[in-house]
Amino acid sequence: MKPFLPNFAWSIFSPQSIRFLFIPLLVLGAISFANAQAYPGCDDIRYRTDVFTEVQSTLGLSYGSGTTIAGNTQELFLDVYEPVGDEQAIRPVIILAFGGSFISGEREDLAGLCESYARRGFVAVSIDYRLYDLPLIPFPTSDEMRDVVVRSISDFKAAIRYMREDAATSNTFRVDPDMVFIGGVSAGGIAAAHTAVLDETDDIDADLLALIEANGGFTGNSSDNTEYSNEVQGYISLSGALNDASWMDENDPPFASVHDDMDIVVPYNTGFASLLGVQIVYLEGSLQLQLKGDSLDIPNRLLTIENSFDHVSYFGTPEEYTATIDFTTEFLQDIMCEQLVGTNDQPEVLGGIRNFPNPATDRIQVTNPEGLLLNLSLFNSMGQRVTQRQNTTELMVGQLPAGIYWLHVEDYATRASTIQKVIIK
Incomplete structure (x- = not known):
């Protein structure tokens, strides 16, 4: 399997360390292309997803x-x-x-x-x-x-x-x-x-x-x-x-x-x-x-x-x-597809969120002071999603191996989000 990273030569421009930090990029808002047919492939599939394997x-x-x-x-x-x-x-x-x-x-x-x-x-x-x-x-x-x-x-x-x-x-x-x-x-x-x-x-x-x-x-x-x-x-x-x-x-x-x-x-x-x-x-x-x-x-x-x-x-x-x-x-x-709108797709950061207990053993709970509809996803250190739930403040994690994970919390209505580190014992 090919590595996910491009084969960059980092002999000069090299980070001191590679951060296995999952950032809230998954929540980039998608623009609807239902009426956008100005160019071949303006179908919300080609160019935006992997449509070819080789x-x-x-x-x-x-x-x-x-x-x-x-x-x-x-x-x-x-x-x-x-x-x-x-x-x-x-x-x-x-x-x-x-x-x-x-x-x-x-x-x-x-x-x-x-x-x-x-x-x-x-x-x-x-x-x-x-x-x-x-x-x-x-x-x-x-x-x-x-x-x-x-x-x-x-x-x-x-x-x-x-x-x-x-x-x-x-x-x-x-x-x-x-x-x-x-x-x-x-x-x-x-x-x-x-x-x-x-x-x-x-x-x-x-x-x-x-x-x-x-x-x-x-x-x-x-x-x-x-x-x-x-x-x-x-x-x-x-x-x-x-x-x-x-x-x-x-x-x-x-x-x-x-x-x-x-x-x-x-x-x-x-x-x-x-x-x-x-x-x-x-x-x-x-x-x-x-x-x-x-x-x-x-x-x-x-x-x-x-x-x-x-x-x-x-x-x-x-x-x-x-x-x-x-x-x-x-x-x-x-x-x-002539749909270039907006100037900044940086997602809004969701505030007031805290997960506990941390370290966790069987479950993770999330504070929700404003009663938001929250979507929770948990990713391991390799960026793989291991569990998720919608409209909840709790994830069961007792079946997961011990280690470091990243909790992605998203407000269903606004798509604002935050990423927090979680340790499972």
Whole structure:
């Protein structure tokens, strides 16, 4: 069985520990698509659930080349993942970039993530992009890292054009050129956000503008198929950021973000990205992107992982990983099906709830001071639901093995929820 986690290389961007913490993502509200038939698959099933069991991959396709910051020529490759048995004539594509502080990582790291999207009916693509390849001592400067990000934007745009060129010529992957999305994890999320947002209409400082012009301008110089558009219909930033959120404007595409609110690597609000504990470059994270997007009426959604100092902690358990896929694919389907509503799907936290006794032996009881209709679910440390009841304040647990569990309490009416740790003796 394949692991639930994407095969990320965490040699640089690595949490100090993996938190087996079940967060209240299961209660993301579902939007009804009963009348949404603007796009094939707008049926509340495809794109939102695993409708395919097998995925096929086409690996190592050359899509461009470029010169690294150290002056080396690098050929760029991408891998394409498709659902097996899919008969739909055109499919949306999501092009993804790996994480690794812009100094490490490889496109194979996102094989698991691409397979997850492909099982839901997307064509998913994992790309190479140029990394920092100068010596790490002395540490990279802020200007050097901005240079590397500019090169990654050029590479991202070349990958977008490659998929559109395929759609217009051989049509190997049956990609809809009008439904091209991008995204990335950590450094890849930073690259994706800049690719989607940064353009010639923005107020860019002279030094950055010089870097952009030296690397092919706003089109980039990673490939010569510039007759194809590198615009995107939306982007996903998984623990990503922008160097300056003021570059966003009302013409920028919708976006969805997921971020730990105390992230010590890429800031959730504002601050410096850290490389091996050293502050490198100033960034404005997912909270600032949301605030700016809201002020410009750009449709966006932010899923905040509260009280978490980890980086990309939401890939820590099968349930967290699946909930993140649910959150992002719901966002993408809402764009395709013209149902993009609301700006923040973060569930309301249910207050005033306490479970007792803790540790428990035969039953768990929950305080219910306001007489709410409560749904209770209990999950083990692997994220598996082991028991549940509706409209109750009590769960029988005497049949369960001793250990640590997570109690999910949900208000039936409002879907507000809370997660609490439970010990069973």
